[in-house]
Amino acid sequence: MADGDQRWRAAAGDDWLADVARAASRDAGGAPVELLGDYLLLLADAAVSGRRPRRSELEAVERLGRHAAEQGVSAGKAVQLYLSAARRMWQQLPLLRRSGDSAVVLAAADAVLQVVDDAVATLAEGYAAARRELVRREETLRRELVDDLLRGDSDLGGLVQRAEPFGLDLTRTHQVALAAPSRRLPDTEAAIRALEAVIFDRLGDRDVLVATKEGLLVVLAPADPATTAAEPAARAADLAAAATAVPLGDLMYAELSRLPRGRPWQIAVGRPHPGLYGIARSYEEAREALTMARQLKVDRPVVGAHNLLIYRVLLRDQPAMVDLVQAVLHPLTRARGGAQPLLETLAAYFDSGGVATEAARRLHLSVRTVTYRLARVRTLTGYDPADPTDRFTLQAATLGARALDWPRQPLPAV
Incomplete structure (x- = not known):
């Protein structure tokens, strides 16, 4: 923040732009003032000369939008930072204080609003582009992690480190469920978001991973309640009761059935197993259950591996x-x-x-x-x-x- 303040003083030759930047940052919930770049200078220049931003200046704003996304600043805060900065700068613009000519003021307002319009639109475009790249990158990392977890033969230490950003505790007991659409997999991101939201809400636990594999939706979810020193046993019991009240497969089927495409879905759920290798075992059970359900023409929307154990014995x-x-x-x-x-x-x-x-x-x-x-x-x-x-x-x-x-x-x- 200090570096940003010094930049404003050096560039503008006055403290008032730095004050505007700091106030706008506070208005936007502490959004970094560095995200303004030369935006306030562009506004001041437009008010005085009516000049619109050059292509290179707008490209710089687009890069700032990308930086905002990469730093985890919400789109709303980034836009609020720019709008608040424009409002505060307009209120304190020396030109307005000295001029009594309404025509001059109107021309300055038109020029400033044009810069605000161009800059905010460009900022949003840069932000959206970066978010798409981040989503694609996260989806790739998530898919690679899921592949290695389900295979069960990767380096344990490396998997623990890679799982940490996704909130996974590989020492817990997990179960794997597979969701098969009736045809091809529909909008992947919409399905993943829907499942994550409902499972997080129901389990009260972010130790959940949703991804895609071979045309199927894969859900890795805890089968035991997470407990901490600050969480009493009664709360853990409540979470366990909530998790078992609506089984994972039924929860997934109800949510996926609301999506416009992919119906009818069939869900196969592996049995819960502890540890890293338990994840791979639960996945193999879910995959085998899905295969057997198709082979046996089982039309139930949700099939559990435990329900098909007798078929495993017979088919072996x-x-x-x-x-x-x-x-x-x-x-x-x-x-x-x-x-x-x-x-x-x-x-x-x-x-x-x-x-x-x-x-x-x-x-x-x-x-x-x-x-x-x-x-x-x-x-x-x-x-x-x-x-x-x-x-x-x-x-x-x-x-x-x-x-x-x-x-x-x-x-x-x-």
Whole structure:
């Protein structure tokens, strides 16, 4: 600030411009006076001679707008600094105090307002250009950080240092969620801003990172409440309750559904795991859950990795799964209409907790039709869906058939 004051005294030969600059800085919440550059001299010159700024002088103002953005000065404060400086300079302009000619005053006002118009517009352009560059740079850094975190094989010390500017504490327990749009990813920045705002607000915690990867939105969020010495345990408990009241996947789906493009979204959420390598593990679970949801034609908007654990078990040993489906369910192909209606009835019956009336409601059938089909399953396979032991075998085989898309697709050769 002192350097700026000396500059004004040396350039203007008087203290009054320096006083104007300091007062304008106070009006703008302490915006650096150096951001004014030669602006006040341009105003004073315009008032006296009517001269408009040269291209080189406006380019200097544009650079000052860039500096304001790079220094973290808000656009509002930067503009307020320039407007306040113009107002205060006009009030103290020696020309106005000495002149009694209204025509001279009007000409000076017109010239000064023209400089204000040119300078503020140019300042805003420079500020906006710098902000776009900063956003692109931050997006690149964020995407690179996310890639390394999700890969889980980078230098731990380097990752901790790179994560710090984003407010991430890699010692905490995190979970990863992936959001897949119905088509291509829509406006990336709008989606990222929307998710960050709602997650910050709900979790009360800035330990969140939102980025893009391979056409998906990636959300890295804490699964445990952050506690500090100044924060009592009761407050941490409140944050934990708020975080679990609306699960991360549901929170994301509700917010993304408000965006004009990208719908319908499907969200896959990995399980929470502690530490750096837990982030990579949660991501792999979320990615696998999304893949399996597509493979199994799961139309739920939010799928959790914990909900698909049984499919992971089944898919890891495909020969055993094929053998199970072949041995248990293949006899259903002898039914009139084939195996598909009976399989759909079994799936609805198991999904409804073994309640035939609920299964009938889901299938839009009568209860009598459902009980008849269950009886046919018992007759054809020898397994009774109502028997606890048989039900486990039938349900595992039904899940396997869904994973293999049988009977729409033939069973793989093993």
